[in-house]
Amino acid sequence: MVDSVCYLNGHFVPLSEAKISVLDRGFIFGDAVYEVIPVFDGSVFRLPEHLKRLRTSLAAAAIPDPLSMHSWTTIVGELIGLHRGHDQMIYVQVSRGVAARDHMPRPDVKPTVFLMSSPLTWLRHSDPITVVTTEDFRWGRCDIKTTSLLASVMSRMHAARLGSQETIFIRSGLVTEAAASNVFIAKSGVVKTPPLSHQILAGVTRNLLVELLDGTDPSVREEPISQIELTSADEVWLTSSSRELVPVIRIDGKPVGDGLAGPLFQRVKSIYEFYKNSRGGETE
Numbered sequence: 448m449v450d451s452v453c454y455l456n457g458h459f460v461p462l463s464e465a466k467i468s469v470l471d472r473g474f475i476f477g478d479a480v481y482e483v484i485p486v487f488d489g490s491v492f493r494l495p496e497h498l499k500r501l502r503t504s505l506a507a508a509a510i511p512d513p514l515s516m517h518s519w520t521t522i523v524g525e526l527i528g529l530h531r532g533h534d535q536m537i538y539v540q541v542s543r544g545v546a547a548r549d550h551m552p553r554p555d556v557k558p559t560v561f562l563m564s565s566p567l568t569w570l571r572h573s574d575p576i577t578v579v580t581t582e583d584f585r586w587g588r589c590d591i592k593t594t595s596l597l598a599s600v601m602s603r604m605h606a607a608r609l610g611s612q613e614t615i616f617i618r619s620g621l622v623t624e625a626a627a628s629n630v631f632i633a634k635s636g637v638v639k640t641p642p643l644s645h646q647i648l649a650g651v652t653r654n655l656l657v658e659l660l661d662g663t664d665p666s667v668r669e670e671p672i673s674q675i676e677l678t679s680a681d682e683v684w685l686t687s688s689s690r691e692l693v694p695v696i697r698i699d700g701k702p703v704g705d706g707l708a709g710p711l712f713q714r715v716k717s718i719y720e721f722y723k724n725s726r727g728g729e730t731e
C-alpha cells in the first residue's frame with residue numbers, strides 16, 4: 448500500500464512518519480476539535496462551511512485559530528492534490544498543543560495542526576441501515592466538534608452488538624442526533640429535523656438540506672422530534688458529510704414505514720445529488 452501524505456505543523460510528511468508528543472493535550476485530555484471534509488470527483492465540497500464550523504469549535508474551546516482562512520484553504524487544496532483519489536475525506540484536527548499535564552492550559556501553548564486524506568469510496572453508499580436508540584449520555588456541548596468521542600464510540604459498539612449500524616440518541620424523550628450523523632423524519636408528507644442547539648452538531652449536510660428544501664415541497668421543519676414521532680415516522684434518514692444521505696429501515700428491530708427507503712427520501716436525495724453535480728464541488 449502506498450503511504451499517504453499528511454500535514455503536521457507546517458510540513459507535508461508520510462503518514463507513517465508523522466509523530467506527536469504523548470503530552471499533546473489532544474491525547475491526554477481530548478482537548479482538540481476536528482472536521483471531516485468530503486472531496487467528490489476531485490472537488491472539495493462545502494469547504495467554507497466546514498472551515499467556518501472549525502472556527503466556531505475552536506472559538507468555543509478557546510483554542511486560538513492557528514491559521515488564516517486562506518492558509519486553511521491552501522493546505523486542504525495541496526493535500527487533495529497530493530492524493531490521486533477522486534473521492535477523499537480530509538480529516539482536520541487542531542489540539543490545544545503540547546504542555547505538562549494540567550487541566551488549566553498555559554496561555555503560550557501552540558496548537559498542533561494535523562490533516563490527512565483517506566479514500567472516501569468505501570464509505571459512500573445509500574444502502575439502508577438499521578439503528579438502535581439509546582439515552583443521550585454525551586455532554587452538554589455537542590455543538591462543538593470535539594475529538595472527545597468516547598460516548599459515540601461506545602454507542603457505535605452498542606449498536607454493532609445489536610446488529611445495527613448506528614445509534615440515535617434520545618434526550619428527555621426527544622431525538623437529538625445519531626452518533627455520527629443528523630436525523631430527519633417524514634410523516635404524512637412533512638419533513639422534520641431537530642432544531643440547532645448545544646445538544647446537536649450543526650451538520651453541514653443537515654444545514655445544506657434545510658437550505659435546499661427551503662420553499663420547496665417538502666420543506667423541512669426544524670422542530671423537536673419526540674421518540675414516539677421517531678418510531679411512528681413514515682421515513683427516517685441520516686445525514687453526514689462522509690455518508691451523505693442514508694435511509695433508516697429499522698429502529699430497535701421494528702420496521703420504519705414499509706421497511707424500504709421511502710419516496711420523500713428519494714426526492715430529497717435527488718435534490719441533493721442535483722445540487723452536488725451541478726454546482727456543489729467548490730474549490731474555495
Ligand SMILES: Cc1ncc(COP(=O)(O)O)c(C=O)c1O
Binds near residue numbers: 625651
Ligand atoms: C455527532 C454528529 N452529528 C452530525 C454529524 C454530521 O455532520 P456533517 O454533515 O457536517 O458531516 C456528524 C459528523 O461527523 C457527527 O459526528
